[in-house]
Amino acid sequence: MRPDSSSSFGERGSGRRPEHPGRRPGRRPGRRRWRLAARYTLLTIGALVVLAPLYLTVVSSLLPPSALAERPPPLFPLDPQWHDYAVAWSQGDLGVYLRNSAIQTAIIVCGQLVTSVLAGYAFAFLRFPFKRALFVVFLATLMIPFEVTLVTNTQTISELGWYNTFAGLTVPFLATGVGTFLLRQAFLQIPRDLQEAATLDGYGRLRFLLRIALPLARPALAALGVFSFLAAWNQYLWPLVVTGSGNGVRTVQIGLKLLQGTEVSRTDVALAGTVIAVLPLLVLLVVFQKQLVRSLTAGAVK
Amino acid sequence: MADVAFRGATRRFGGRPAVERLDLEVADGELLVLLGPSGCGKTTALRMVAGLEEPDEGEILIGGRVVNDVEPKDRDVAMVFQSYALYPHLNVEHNIEFPLRRRGVDAQRRRQTVREVAASLGLQELLARKPRELSGGQRQRVALARAIVRQPRAFLMDEPLSNLDAALRLQTRADIVALQTRLGTTTLYVTHDQVEAMTMGHRIAVLDHGVLQQVGPPHALYDRPANLFVAKFLGSPGMNALPATLEGTTAHAARVARVARVDGGHVPLGDDGAAAAGQAASLVVGVRPEHLALSPSGTLEAKVLLVELLGADVHVLCQLGDQTKLVVRQDASAPRPAIGDGVRIVVASGSVHVFTGGSGARLGGPG
Ligand SMILES: Nc1ncnc2c1ncn2[C@@H]1O[C@H](COP(=O)(O)OP(=O)(O)O)[C@@H](O)[C@H]1O
Ligand SMILES: [Mg+2]
Numbered sequence: 001m002r003p004d005s006s007s008s009f010g011e012r013g014s015g016r017r018p019e020h021p022g023r024r025p026g027r028r029p030g031r032r033r034w035r036l037a038a039r040y041t042l043l044t045i046g047a048l049v050v051l052a053p054l055y056l057t058v059v060s061s062l063l064p065p066s067a068l069a070e071r072p073p074p075l076f077p078l079d080p081q082w083h084d085y086a087v088a089w090s091q092g093d094l095g096v097y098l099r100n101s102a103i104q105t106a107i108i109v110c111g112q113l114v115t116s117v118l119a120g121y122a123f124a125f126l127r128f129p130f131k132r133a134l135f136v137v138f139l140a141t142l143m144i145p146f147e148v149t150l151v152t153n154t155q156t157i158s159e160l161g162w163y164n165t166f167a168g169l170t171v172p173f174l175a176t177g178v179g180t181f182l183l184r185q186a187f188l189q190i191p192r193d194l195q196e197a198a199t200l201d202g203y204g205r206l207r208f209l210l211r212i213a214l215p216l217a218r219p220a221l222a223a224l225g226v227f228s229f230l231a232a233w234n235q236y237l238w239p240l241v242v243t244g245s246g247n248g249v250r251t252v253q254i255g256l257k258l259l260q261g262t263e264v265s266r267t268d269v270a271l272a273g274t275v276i277a278v279l280p281l282l283v284l285l286v287v288f289q290k291q292l293v294r295s296l297t298a299g300a301v302k
Numbered sequence: 303m304a305d306v307a308f309r310g311a312t313r314r315f316g317g318r319p320a321v322e323r324l325d326l327e328v329a330d331g332e333l334l335v336l337l338g339p340s341g342c343g344k345t346t347a348l349r350m351v352a353g354l355e356e357p358d359e360g361e362i363l364i365g366g367r368v369v370n371d372v373e374p375k376d377r378d379v380a381m382v383f384q385s386y387a388l389y390p391h392l393n394v395e396h397n398i399e400f401p402l403r404r405r406g407v408d409a410q411r412r413r414q415t416v417r418e419v420a421a422s423l424g425l426q427e428l429l430a431r432k433p434r435e436l437s438g439g440q441r442q443r444v445a446l447a448r449a450i451v452r453q454p455r456a457f458l459m460d461e462p463l464s465n466l467d468a469a470l471r472l473q474t475r476a477d478i479v480a481l482q483t484r485l486g487t488t489t490l491y492v493t494h495d496q497v498e499a500m501t502m503g504h505r506i507a508v509l510d511h512g513v514l515q516q517v518g519p520p521h522a523l524y525d526r527p528a529n530l531f532v533a534k535f536l537g538s539p540g541m542n543a544l545p546a547t548l549e550g551t552t553a554h555a556a557r558v559a560r561v562a563r564v565d566g567g568h569v570p571l572g573d574d575g576a577a578a579a580g581q582a583a584s585l586v587v588g589v590r591p592e593h594l595a596l597s598p599s600g601t602l603e604a605k606v607l608l609v610e611l612l613g614a615d616v617h618v619l620c621q622l623g624d625q626t627k628l629v630v631r632q633d634a635s636a637p638r639p640a641i642g643d644g645v646r647i648v649v650a651s652g653s654v655h656v657f658t659g660g661s662g663a664r665l666g667g668p669g
Binding site (some may be wrong): 199203215216272 | 381391
């Protein structure tokens with residue numbers, strides 16, 4: 001939703017907006033209602049387009065195999081097959097994969113937050129030689145797609161003996177140019193006076209970072225946290241390349257792929273597995289919805 | 303508490319000095335106002351004391367000790383920033399408490415101290431509020447509270463009233479003076495507002511282009527300005543400056559005549575002024591607006607450009623000859639001229655200051 005549309009809703013609700021002098025009052029409510037209706041229609045269509053695949057996935061995961069073959073497939077599971085989930089969970093070892101994904105994601109998110117905070121702080125507040133040049137290099141990494149470095153990274157990981165380890169899964173992602181940039185920008189918003197006041201109050205660099213800069217950069221931190229969570233959780237290519245059988249550290253996305261290809265070759269079970277794998281993300285989005293929206297609109301509202 | 307001193311302190315930015323060889327002492331317990339126009343180096347001077355800016359040359363002393371190499375946090379001075387620099391995410395209580403947390407004061411004692419200080423500034427009702435929920439005046443008081451809570455050796459205040467409206471500024475001016483008197487803490491107070499300086503300072507130091515012009519009690523600077531800059535900067539409006547030549551051809555003749563010729567007529571020089579004027583190649587005479595009056599017997603002929611009524615006073619801006627303008631201050635009860643009127647202006651005897659035309663240094667005059 002565009003920010004201006006949400007604000008005009010708010011004003012209507014409060015009813016305090018003065019009548020526009022140039023218009024006849026009698027005609028306005030009708031016209032406004034039309035515009036409102038049109039707006040909601042568009043939003044509904046948008047929501048349907050976005051939600052349809054998710055809905056179909058959930059429905060299909062609950063259908064019996066026979067119904068899946070029907071054309072068109074049923075849009076509502078009259079006889080939900082909940083045990084598909086049990087099958088997916090046990091046959092596909094999803095518990096283990098989910099745990100691995102959780103560990104991998106936690107390491108990457110924490111790593112990115114810590115490195116981005118420290119690097120962003122250095123670029124925002126410290127004076128050191130080659131600062132500008134280094135920052136340009138950081139920014140340049142944003143332009144390089146991950147696929148370009150894939151081969152080199154794979155080689156490095158295997159030479160380090162990190163194949164099939166959490167180190168191999170996570171270390172290449174512990175630092176991020178985007179995160180550094182994001183936090184640098186957030187830190188630059190903090191007035192220099194605040195830092196100097198803290199200095200006079202006896203707070204050194206680290207204490208200033210912890211007590212002043214971080215609390216003030218919370219929206220940026222939340223945004224970085226959510227986005228790095230999404231990216232880490234949804235990784236497919238890298239885990240596929242650096243993990244092997246024995247499912248020691250394989251993540252849930254790889255687990256899903258295996259679920260489709262092995263003995264349980266049933267679409268409904270595979271879809272049930274997919275729903276299980278997406279669930280943590282949905283929970284995250286619901287919990288952090290406010291922060292997420294705020295961080296996305298932060299620049300616009302300020 | 304401690305005295306604060308600059309010894310030949312210089313700070314340059316890109317080769318240009320913002321403060322140049324500043325020698326200045328703030329006595330223990332004194333409220334010294336650093337006054338000057340915007341960009342003259344006041345903030346830079348203050349920041350050198352705080353340790354936020356390092357002098358390129360010279361020394362800063364606090365309590366008789368050179369502190370050039372002392373960390374800002376160990377200098378034990380508190381600064382009130384022009385922007386107040388309140389921590390936006392902390393409520394008033396935690397803002398005030400913030401400096402105490404790093405000084406090994408236990409929680410119980412901290413709480414009590416914060417409450418006392420807050421009460422002394424009328425902030426006790428606002429302790430739970432965030433800075434954005436405060437008015438400008440309240441923010442300003444929180445900034446003051448944060449400065450006094452840790453009982454520093456000196457206060458540094460950078461235009462603390464500049465963000466307040468006029469009525470509040472008047473009130474807060476008095477509050478700060480009362481506070482400083484009660485605490486007796488050495489205070490270096492920066493402002494560009496000469497009224498603030500005149501009303502608040504025990505002494506005033508006037509700065510221009512980073513160079514100290516004059517230091518002294520307010521009345522001394524007003525009555526005996528060391529140069530034309532100080533003369534024009536103090537007072538509202540400042541002193542009138544009229545380029546002048548001596549009546550007569552020799553110094554001796556001038557001394558006898560005791561008048562100086564200016565655009566539109568002549569002004570009387572006192573004994574002292576005449577003696578001083580005789581030595582200079584080119585002259586500027588200075589007269590405060592309150593020492594001028596419109597009168598048919600005046601020695602200056604002028605045309606009225608503007609008449610400004612300010613309640614009790616009226617300022618009459620006049621043109622003398624082609625070049626010179628001056629302001630006459632009248633009582634509002636006196637008959638007021640109209641714009642374009644030709645008038646005559648009388649100069650009170652013994653009120654004319656004499657400056658050199660070149661450097662603007664004072665040569666002589668009353669007092
Ligand atoms: N950090 C800085 N970098 C470059 N120039 C500065 C800096 N701080 C101050 N200056 C310059 O020094 C001069 C004095 O500034 P300042 O001390 O802030 O003046 P004031 O407080 O009297 O208005 C100004 O010309 C200003 O532009
Ligand atoms: Mg300043």
